[in-house]
Amino acid sequence: MPTSWYDTSFRKLFFDFHSAGAAVGLAARFDAERWAERVQEANAQAVSVFTKCGFGYSFYQKGTVRYQHPHLPAGLDMLEAQITALHKRGLRALGYYHTFNSEPIARDHPNWIERDADGKPRGLSICLLSPLLVEWMLPHVEEIVTNYAVDALFFDGTYAHSPCHCAACQTRFAEASGGLAVPKDKQDPAWPRFVAWKLAALQEVRQSVCDTIHRHRPEVVVAVNWAYTPRMPEVVPAGLGALVADIHPDDQVFEGSYLSSYWALLERPFDVMNAAFLQWWGDWGCKPALAMQQEVAPVLAHGGLTWVGYQMTHEFDVAPAVMGELGKTLAFVREREPLLVGAESVPHVAVLHSTEANHPQEEVAFFVNEGSARGAHRLLTESMIPHHLVHEQTLRERLPEFGAVFLPDQRYLQPELVPALAEWVEAGGVLVATALTGTLDDDHRDTGRFALEGLLGIRYEGVYDQSHAYFEVTDTRLTPGTLDMPHLAEAKFAFARPVAEDVECLARLRKAYLRSDGQSLLRWSPVGEDSGYPAITLRPVGKGWAAYFAGDPFRAYQAKNQWNLKHVVANLLRLTLPDPPVEVEAPAWLEVVVRRQSAASAPDGGERLLVHLVNQHGDRPVDGNYRCTEQIVPVQGVVVRLRSEARPSRVTLEPAGAVPEWEHERGVTTVHVPAVDIHTVVAVAA
Ligand SMILES: [Zn+2]
Known part of the structure; x- marks a missing residue:
């Protein structure tokens, strides 16, 4: 896998800008230059730019395929202005594309709308297996990548999740199955066959999207939200440049840790998108930075990248206090980057x-x-x-x-x-x-x-x-x-x-x-x-x-x-396995992740073993509220034992660089870590 800029795109921000056609006052505070400055002030290397929102609208001028938002100020090309302002500052523009919902397509092509088992249309949800893909979506994607210098495209909602009974699905499944009807439920004997067919059909959709983009711009990094997660464990196809999921909000510390433990060995850069919201996308609250730092820690430990999510107002604005907390979260990431570059997971x-x-x-x-x-x-x-x-x-x-x-x-x-x-x-x-x-x-x-x-x-x-x-x-x-x-x-x-x-x-x-x-x-x-x-x-x-x-x-x-x-x-x-390579003793458990950093990337030019210790404790979600850690109780008196014949040349606790008490005896290096706050790395240089 050749490395790309994405491999070191550690600090990213994501802002929803889903705007219904009735959203008046749209982009009233839009200022691309000031926005790019604010993104940079929040320590980000890259940020989302909307190419198609969850109501089906685009916010740009070029091309003819897109449906422009009805309240987009006359002549304003938000996409162009954002990309230009970001690139001027060395920031990357990550295009967001919502694949299924669309007010204007539901209006203009009602027969492309997904249907329930009883034939009722499903709101604004357009079927990806309908003529939408070939007649509209692929030309639209082509229009975006050929007119706008997005560095990546991130597709949302592009996986199989339920049966659709639209005319296209009925016809296509009947053709593929020798005349079977789309099953109404899991009790239908055709259910396993239908699921396999639809999973494969969506693989083809994703492939054709990747192919369309890469035919014009092979360098664009393509990612698909939630695809290739453990709930959809497919082999990642070659066209996919990165893995992303906006994890569920109940416990983003656990979810990030879980997802990373699967993605760490899939040989793709991966983003676990936690969010600043107190509950879920669409609420306007904001967690303290400390909670988000704890959420990104296990992801970093596993070699992942961060892409923290929030949303902007219809006017295109984010509260300064929110930007401040996001900035502190990304500063926590930046402090750890010397431990992430050129490191790889050690299987155990x-x-x-x-x-x-x-x-x-x-x-x-x-x-x-x-x-x-x-x-x-x-x-x-x-x-x-x-x-x-x-x-x-x-x-x-x-x-x-x-x-x-x-x-x-x-x-x-x-x-x-x-x-x-x-x-x-x-x-x-x-x-x-x-x-x-x-x-x-x-x-x-x-x-x-x-x-x-x-x-x-x-x-x-x-x-x-x-x-x-x-x-x-x-x-x-x-x-x-x-x-x-x-x-x-x-x-x-x-x-x-x-x-x-x-x-x-x-x-x-x-x-x-x-x-x-x-x-x-x-x-x-x-x-x-x-x-x-x-x-x-x-x-x-x-x-x-x-x-x-x-x-x-x-x-x-x-x-x-x-x-x-x-x-x-x-x-x-x-x-x-009586002699594991790494053993940890602690009064309360810590997540332990072992990585190895190549000599070329390590600060003193010698290979390092990095033992990441992540403190996941804190907070207690009750009554349907989600986890939001305000205080960390440090885990104290931690002992790490590593097996290595040779005595290490140097042992430090990172990112602070402190030298702990340690000894090497009979092939075992014992390191005493006084306390683990959120995330400490024991760095052992060969
Ligand atoms: Zn359908």
């Missing part, structure tokens, strides 16, 4: 989140079930275990670099992954498969056997038919930190019979109690009889280990806060 633990995750027949959906992925990220983060979520392509390519791999209920495994994993375990890898991993064939039908049977040493004998069951941990190596009781897990359990002599059983699978009518005692049942099957097995294979959990502990943790399983998983990793 992988969690597979397959691109095939939405194919198991029972839960085909446009957005995959992220329960296991989110649970895995939360569980491992809180256990201070550095990790990445990866899809199967990344896993295959980088397998030798990982010490441990989790396969959390990954029902379809690519056939070529199976021998690769076996070879890797033999050479010392730790594999942990859970639940129904590897039980589907290429057509996503149940095979009745584990693809990993030979490696795990267990045979698949069926599925427990209740919504929950119990882990009864019998091996005391897994119990430290847990309560002495069976642990309820709300997850799908498999019955797995050990078939190799060297399989150890570390926990029993206990069923839930059932009444005489076959129901749970209450919504959940107390622990019932032993199932006759193990809940956790462990087998030595060559220099490595192959472990199995009959139910997915990550999903169970996410579904019910089953915290005991967090310790069980961490204890298992401690047992099988």
